[in-house]
Amino acid sequence: MASSLQRIVTPVLDPEPGIDPAAEAGLEPASGYRPPADPRLAVSVRGLTRAFASNTVIDRLDLDVPAGQFVVLLGASGCGKSTLLRILADLDTEIGGDVRVPARRAVAFQSPRLLPWKRVWRNVVLGLPGRPDRARAAAALAEVGLEARAEAWPKTLSGGEAQRTSLARALVREPELLLLDEPFGALDALTRLKAQDLVWRLWRRHRPAVLLVTHDVEEALLLADRALVMKDGVIAHSVDVDLSRPRDVGDPTFLALRADLLGRLGVDAPRSVA
């Protein structure tokens, strides 16, 4: 139910800025929007607008993500994917509209963004309430196969290890919503496959709702329950990926979906599959 979500921002374009007592009390806002009676949502966005000066990047965007769903967000470079993700992460509040996300959410960026002056395990549990919990960090690191590097300095990690640490840091928070902005973008092809597999296994075990931004249609179709295409400031297309897992890139349905998505992304001639 959307009422379990936290209203993260007071939209600056709201005609009546200030704290909305109804939202504070966990009630639905007065905008007239009624949350669907179906399962709980992890993201609920209505009429989201974001402009940089005169450049309106997000224009009255609506989006609902059910709890536990794996959603992949595709779109041309510069169409506003990162902007949307940053808004959902509560890093950008210069917005109009109504955005609701769970209080427990986590982000992994394209670069790992670990604090170089904290050992790996301290990076993982940074920001958790209470004293730094070594055992909890170790458990999270074990899930990404890095328990042996718990005491290492981040600068001594390889790119893939650092990215996995960043994943462990996100997961240790047991997020209801996991936001991933091209987390595999800087990895080599082989490491990338392993990292995708890892994300998929972690998602299956913890079942957060995931919003993954990627440029890779194949990656999207391997991982997602639902693929979104962003264009002209809105979610222009949404397709459910009803394929059994693990998925096969050679499957005809897979190939058809891939061709369709590539077409919507403006790539007319689908590349041939090896």
Added chain:
Amino acid sequence: MTSPAVVQAPPAEQRAVVDGPPVARPAALPEARSGVAHLVPVVPSSTRRRTVPRWVRRPIGPLLLLLLWQVAVWTGTAGTDLLASPATVVRTLGHLTADGELGGAIAVSLERVGKGILIGGIAGISLALLAGLFRTGEDLIDASVQMLRTVPFVGLIPLFIIWFGIGETPKVALVALGVAFPLYLNTYAGVRNVDAGLVEAARTLGLSRFGLIRHVILPGALPNVLVGVRYSLGIAWLALVFAEQINANRGIGQLMMDAQEFQRTDVILACLVVYAFLGLAVDAIVRLLERGLLSWRPAFSGS
């Protein structure tokens, strides 16, 4: 999910040629490699020959200088009344230490410089943090500091004498002033240059404003702060030397003033040596501090 094809490891005999131990390699093999004449070998650092270890090579330069100085005095190039020989300076240092005069003077000077560093350090760093962390702080503080720092602090000595007299206060104040500015500038720059990506990531981890300052901004600014500390300690000694020319009735400065009156170049030189060694000692302490506090940083140590 499809797994990629596993890259096959090369067969054992093929591998042996690539990375077998050099001792086991037949002597004929290097010649057997054709087409390598234009290549440059990469020499393992363990086999790079170091004829003289570094701790021996380093002091050679200074020792040569000392020798040159001694020879100059011996041959009369520099008259003994103008420049005492290194041997005399060492002997004088011995005398001064033995009768406790030097120890007392050092204690007094150290106290001055210590108080100045403490006051100037606290002022410089806290002002920088206020200006770096808060917009209001920046508006109130930064413009004034940037304006004042263009005033050469040594030029303030006459004003300080009028304000504070000729006791300890103007000396400590001068050191404090000298220390405060480099610390302020470096700390402020450090705070402002903390990686914005890290700050953003830390915010998504739910760190409070205080937690953000403690875990991200302060450690991120620390390398810069330490640069400021080293620089400002150098300034502190300089400020001390200047300050102790103001009617010093105690301390190393007074020793030097007295020596000047009696044309004792050996005592003057001995005092300079003491200043130098105190400066070196403080620098060593800061280095140790850096090594402890910045151990996370893979440092470039030169080759």
